[in-house]
Amino acid sequence: xxxxxxxxxxxxxxxxxxxxxxxxxxxxxxxxxxxxxxxxxxxxxxxxxxxxxxxxxxxxxxxxxxxxxxxxxxxxxxxxxxxxxxxxxxxxxxxxxxxxxxxxxxxxxxxxxxxxxxxxxxxxxxxxxxxxxxxxxxxxxxxxxxxxxxxxxxxxxxxxxxxxxxx
Numbered sequence: 799x800x801x802x803x804x805x806x807x808x809x810x811x812x813x814x815x816x817x818x819x820x821x822x823x824x825x826x827x828x829x830x831x832x833x834x835x836x837x838x839x840x841x842x843x844x845x846x847x848x849x850x851x852x853x854x855x856x857x858x859x860x861x862x863x864x865x866x867x868x869x870x871x872x873x874x875x876x877x878x879x880x881x882x883x884x885x886x887x888x889x890x891x892x893x894x895x896x897x898x899x900x901x902x903x904x905x906x907x908x909x910x911x912x913x914x915x916x917x918x919x920x921x922x923x924x925x926x927x928x929x930x931x932x933x934x935x936x937x938x939x940x941x942x943x944x945x946x947x948x949x950x951x952x953x954x955x956x957x958x959x960x961x962x963x964x965x
Contacts, residue, residue: 841873850867850873851870852864853869854869
């Protein structure tokens with residue numbers, strides 16, 4: 799029973815979750831400090847109030863509405879999301895890219911061939927296939943013309959004194 803509990807605790811996902819909770823709590827203090835030390839004073843300077851919760855407040859039949867409360871929550875969410883993105887996600891992605899590049903220094907991103915190269919390859923393959931069918935070598939091993947030094951029937955004769963071209 800204790801062995802199973804130990805295995806449960808030592809599984810990677812449980813440890814990762816525990817670390818994430820602790821780091822999340824610590825990071826919350828950083829974001830709260832950013833909000834209280836910079837963002838809220840900036841809001842107070844612009845709107846004349848220390849936060850947005852009192853902006854757009856009205857009452858209808860003793861029901862109190864506050865549009866500023868919604869705006870404040872959305873604004874705080876955007877600040878927290880931007881802080882996490884720019885202070886955590888971007889640097890971690892950059893480090894991961896550098897690490898991948900560092901581990902495989904000869905890794906060059908494979909660039910697909912240009913369209914004209916692909917078309918030329920297709921033409922070459924079609925011509926080779928047509929030549930094999932015409933010469934009656936379709937299906938024979940080595941019928942791609944490699945190593946065949948006999949002069950081609952489709953080539954004109956070489957002028958005197960010129961070397962003959964073989965395929």
